[in-house]
Amino acid sequence: MCTPCCISQLACCCGSAACSCCCNCCPKIKQSTSTRIMYALYFLLVTVVCAVMMSPTVEQELKNKVPYYSDVCKKVGARENCGMLVGYSAVYKVCFGMACFFLFFFLLTLRLNNSLGWRAAVHNGFWLPKFILLVACCVGGFFIPGEGGYEQMFLKVWRYIGAVGGFIFLLIQLMLLVEFAHRWNTNWSSGVKYNRLWYAALALVTLVLFSVALGALVFMGLFYTHPEACLLNKALLGINGTLCFIISLLAISPCIQKLQPTSGLLQPGVISLYVMYLTFSAFSSKPKEFHMVAALNTTVCVFPFNSGNESDKKIVTIVGAIILVGCVLYSCLTSTTRRSSAALRVCRNSEPETERARCCFCFGDDTDEYDEEKSGGGQNVVYDEQEGTIYSYCYFHFVFFLGSLYVMMTVTNWFHYNNHEIEKLLDGSWSVFWIKMVSCWVCLALYLGTLVAPMICPKRFEA
Secondary structure: OHHHHHHHHHHHHHOOOOOOOOOOOOOOEEHHHHHHHHHHHHHHHHHHHHHHHOOHHHHHHHHHHOOOHHHHHHHOOOOHHHHHHOOHHHHHHHHHHHHHHHHHHHHHOOOOOOOOOHHHHHHHOOHHHHHHHHHHHHHHHHHOOOHHHHHHHHHHHHHHHHHHHHHHHHHHHHHHHHHHHHHHHHHHHOOOOOOOHHHHHHHHHHHHHHHHHHHHHHHHHHHOOEOOEOHHHHHHHHHHHHHHHHHHHHHOOHHHHHHOOOOOOHHHHHHHHHHHHHHHHHHHOOOOEEEEEOOEEEEEOOOHHHOOOHHHHHHHHHHHHHHHHHHHHHHHHHOOOHHHHHHHOOOOOOOOOOOOOOOOHHHOOOOOOOEEEOOOOOOOEEEOOOOOOOOOHHHHHHHHHHHHHHHHHHHOOOOOOOOOOHHHOOOOOHHHHHHHHHHHHHHHHHHHHHHHHHHHOOHHHOO
16 A cells, blocks of 8 residues: 555656545545645745744744754854844745746746646646755845845845735735635525525625624724724724725615626625725734823724733734735635636626536536546546646746745735844734735725626626
8 A cells, every 4th residue: 555655656756647645535636736736835835934034933942952053054154143044135035936936837837728748747747856946946045145235136126026026916816805705606696596595595694794894893993993092093994894885785786786686795795804804904013103191101003912912912923824824825726717817807707507506616616527547545636637727827827926925025024124023023014004904995996896897898798
C-alpha cells in the first residue's frame, strides 16, 4: 500500500501527474481542483512567512531559544540578529519573489486552451521543481544591492506597484462577493418550484443576515460613538446604514423585479453584512482619538479591544488574519471559474434551466462524469480537463500575482509600514481606515450596478 502511494507522490512532485492524498478514504478529487489547491498552499506558505517576518515576538523567541543566533545570522550574511530578514523591507522582497513566480507562469500559460501540451503539464505537475523555483525567487530579492541607493529605490517603486495591484485585487474581491450573492440567491431560488423548503431556507438565511447586520450597526453605534465626540463615526454609520437600506428597497422594487425576477432580499443581506464588517474593520483600524469628556482628556471612539487589553487584541488580530486569508484564497480560487469570469466581465452567465439547488453551490456540480485513475491505493483523481481547460490558467496566475501584492500591502499596513508590527495591526492608521471605508462604497456601487445595468444595457444581459 505504501510503495504505490510513494511512487504516485514522486510522479506528482517530479512529473506531470496530479497530486492526491495517500489516504484511500478521502473523496475523489478533480485534477483542476488539485492543481489550484497546490498553488494555494504555496501562496499560504509564503503569506505565513511574511507574517512571521513582521512579528517581533517571533524574532525575540528565536533570539532566546536558538543558540548562537546572532553569530549564525552574521555568517549567512543576514546582518546582526538577522535584521535583513525581518521588517517591511524583507516582506517586500519575499512578496516580490512570489509575484515574479506567478507572473512567470502567467506568461507561460498565455493563450493556453487545452491540457495536452507541455505548458499544461508544467502547470499541473512538477511541484518539487516549482517549489524550488518559488524559494529561489523569494530569496533572490535579498540579493538586490544596498549600495548606491538601489535597495531604497526598489522599495519605493515596488511600494507603488503593490498599491496599484492590491487595489485591483480588492476590486476583484468585491466583484466576486456581489457575484456570490447573486449566485446564492439564483441557486436556492431554482429549488423553490420543486421543494418549498428552499423558500423557507431563503427566508431564514435572509432574516439572519439582516439581523446580524442590524445588530452590528447598533453595536458600532454604542461602542464607536460618544454623545460629545466621534462625529465622523456617526456620519459614516448613518451613511452606510442608509445606503444598505436603499439597496434593499431597490432589490425588491417592481422595476427591478420585472427585469430580474430572481432578485430578492438575500443579495442585499449579504452585501449589507459585508459592508457592516468592513465598517467595523475600518473603525478598528482608525487611530485613537483623545477628547475632553467630563473635563478629562480621555480616549473615545474605540472599542474596549483597542483600549490596551493585549489578550483581546490578539484574539481580534487572529480573527482578522483568518478572514483576510479566507477572502484572498476564495478570490484566487473562484475568480477563474467560467461563471465568475463572466461575472467579472459584467454579462449574464446564469443558466436557470440547468441550475440545481444545492447547499454547497460554491464548489461546482460533482455530478459530471469523467475518467478516474487510481492513485496507487490512495485518493482517486478525476481527470476533468481531457477535452479542454476548466478554467483560464493564465488568468488564474494573474489573480495570484495581484493577491501577492495585496498580501504585501496588507501585512505591511499599506503606506504606514515603518516600525510596523504584525501584532499591532489594530493600532490604526488613516490610510487603512479610508481604504476599508471606500471599499464599503465600492461594494455598494457594484451591487447597485448589477441591479440597474439590465435597464441601461438590456441586450448585454439577454439570456
